Amino acid sequence: MNTYNLQGSGLGFRRDIMSDLAESPPANVDFMEVAPENWINVGGRFGKQFSSFTDRYPFVFHGLSLSIGGPTPIDVELVKNIKQLMKDHQVEVYTEHLTYCSDDGHLYDLMPIPFTEEAVHYVADRIRQVQDILERPIAMENASYYAAPHQEMSEIDFINEVIKEADCQLLLDVNNIYVNSINHQYDPVEFLKALPGKRIVYGHIAGHYDEADDLKVDTHGADVKPDVWKLLEIAYQEFGVFPTLLERDFNFPPLAELLLEVEQIRKIQKSFNSEDVAVHG
Secondary structure (H helix, E strand, O other): OOOOOOOOEEEEOOHHHHHHHHHOOOOOOOEEEEOHHHOOOOOHHHHHHHHHHHHHOOEEEEOOOOOOOOOOOOOHHHHHHHHHHHHHHOOOEEEEEOOEEEOOOEEEEEEOOOOOHHHHHHHHHHHHHHHHHHOOOOEEEOOOOOOOOOOOOOHHHHHHHHHHHHOOEEEEEHHHHHHHHHHOOOOHHHHHHOOOHHHEEEEEEEOOEEEEOOEEEOOOOOOOOHHHHHHHHHHHHHHOOOOEEEEOOOOOOOHHHHHHHHHHHHHHHHHHHHHHHHHHO
16 A cells, blocks of 8 residues: 555646646645656756645656557657656655557557456566666556457456566556446446555546447546545545545636645545544554
8 A cells, every 4th residue: 555655635636727727736746647748857946846846745757658568669768767857856755657559659648458367477577677766666557448459368467466476566546447447338336345455556547438238438637536535535444544646637717626635535535544544453
């Protein structure tokens, strides 16, 4: 479970809300998440502003370009740059998607890795390579996907075997479990409970688009759905309360509205913490 300086509820960090956050620092945001690729070698005014936030809040880095399941060699220079950025801003946690996004060029999407035994060994070896460079464990996120090419094992078995073989950690995305459970017709609670809870560093919760009753699209562009909130409660019940971050990537409401959902995370967490006190205190 999380042993880092993370707790409570988090929010994704964007340049367009820096001024609002600086003027009125939200009391219900305990940590922030940012894509490190967007801040490598950024200096000047933006660099100073970013440093002012990393001095104030614990930050986590959630990468977009590692392409851990890709066919081309790991971008060692990128990993070294991320390592330096983590050192510069005292960031302890680096996470990525259990997907790939590049071949000869960048695909600008997160593509599913085939659920095969061969892919388990291949991906685990690449994760270990990144961890060796960073000199710390990384956390892989269970990803949403819409096709499963060359599937020889279940999604849950693939995730669990990769994490075990790589000896890495887990970024638990609750919305992705729900979306995949509808699109690929499995029980989201059964899937959730089969994950390695002791490996969870923190969690994601987000909104999705209802394309049809049997097709959900992981957009991060809408409010969190009631069924996803419920699944988060089940996750806390199963694994204990873990730090949880609200993802929103486009179709942004005013910051005050975003913070209402962050507050909802806190309310759920507090309800479970209160229960723990009542039972164990």
